[in-house]
Amino acid sequence: MTAAARAVRAISSADAAKPVVEVRNLGKRYGSQVEALRDINLDFPAGQLTSLLGPSGCGKTTLLKIIAGLLPATNGEVFVNGQKVTGPGPERAFVFQDFALLPWATVVRNAAFGLELRGVPVAEREKTARHYIDQVGLSGFENRYPHELSGGMRQRVGLARALAVNADVLLLDEPFSAVDEQNRRKFQEDLLKLRQVENKTLIFVTHSIEEAVYLSDRIVLLSPRPGRVSEVIEPRISRDRSPDQIRRDSAYLDTVETIWRGLRDYAD
Template sequence: MAATSALVSQPYQGHAMTADPADIQIDIRNVGKVYGTKGQDNAVIALDGVTLKIRRGEFISLLGPSGCGKSTLLGIVAGFQAASSGQILQDGRPITRPGPSRTVVFQDYALFGWMTVQHNVEFGLKAKGMPKAERAEIARALIATVHLTGFEDKYPHEMSGGMKQRAAIARALAPDPDILLMDEPFGALDAQTRVLLQEEIARISSDAGKTVIFVTHGIDEAVFLADRVVVMSPRPGRVREEVLVPLPRPRTAEMRSDPWFVSTVNDLWETLKPEWQKGE
């Protein structure tokens, strides 16, 4: 890549940053994932030797072509599936199952269609046994945070895709998780709504101080949102490069025309274009 900043991408060599161990919230250690029986013809090696350390409060974008294992890695961090090899630690403890300290926002919103926005956002708080008045107050505040005030009593089918995704983000934030996991959450939206929600999640995540892992195959999106872009190779997925993003927060639309931003997006496109052209 062109050296357009002191903070530029670099070949991956285990991990691209060092930090006080107490600052590391997620420690991904040599993780592999095989579907099927390793060594047999039907085996699919989704991940191979992925190692990554993520600081508390850091926003990480996982970027790469379809099939590179981004969502698989996110699912292992979420506790939805187990690694075939290696391990993932959260605050020094192995992740073995889903937990309330990690919530997930999916591409398809995953809202409960029979519940209003208010009740969808309250759902996790109700499951924790929080009193009705308290959870209603928290839900209303989060609904305001994602700019859905006035839509508390609407059902998902009465809202646009962008509004449903705002509601899904509010629901994910309601239990006050330490870590927010986002699996291509804007992938099904139109271009204009996608840009608006990128700016929204950049604001919300910065204000909330959450650790975020954001899966995307959108280069512009990955660079705009992240503190660090982790570029993954085609299957089997490996971390092959990291890009440290020097842009200040809060992120604003004007930053998309910053020379460093433009150069970095273009360089990443040139790097990844051959893989996408292969249809990987």
């Protein structure tokens, strides 16, 4: 980490936070040949946004899906709030790379789907869903269908659905990779604003260095084949300025540069 990145100390709560998600000695193999992850040990502190960053094939999405309980680990374990993960749980909510919206359901029903599965009565779940649809900036679109929305708007629905179930931990799997560049930037800014309202722990998979540095409190760099933790970086960028100022901040630029130097060896 560069001197500049260390110098800018944010008023972050990092020092006090206790881990919500703990990953212990985690390994994952597909069949007998492919080793996707090896010996991962990580803590994810409460209220922080941690990015999992690395070249394609480093197993970052696999790690996220294991934390979500969507994939079983080959060895090691994951704890959420001290409880061992054996499958999906109510304290975790997933945001999918391809949005995973029901094409036959309106925005409201999609946003309320997590609650619907939990048996929450219609009126109540739609009220909650409408609240979060408004929060992600989609009011007025409640009765539209996913195919009528742009990629960015669809992912906002995915985010509203994850927020509506009121989980402590949001797991985001490359949420902006299918969203075009301008909308991605806007969405990133909105996500930062949203974090000030909702006190969530976010784990964020991305392959964009800029995105990781811009959004994260902590960045976990993974090396490929098998995926291992190669470095953990805390950008320490003050977020109380305008997006443009952040993107011109020397700490921001230096951190991007440092990570790029670490990752360029993996570029093919």
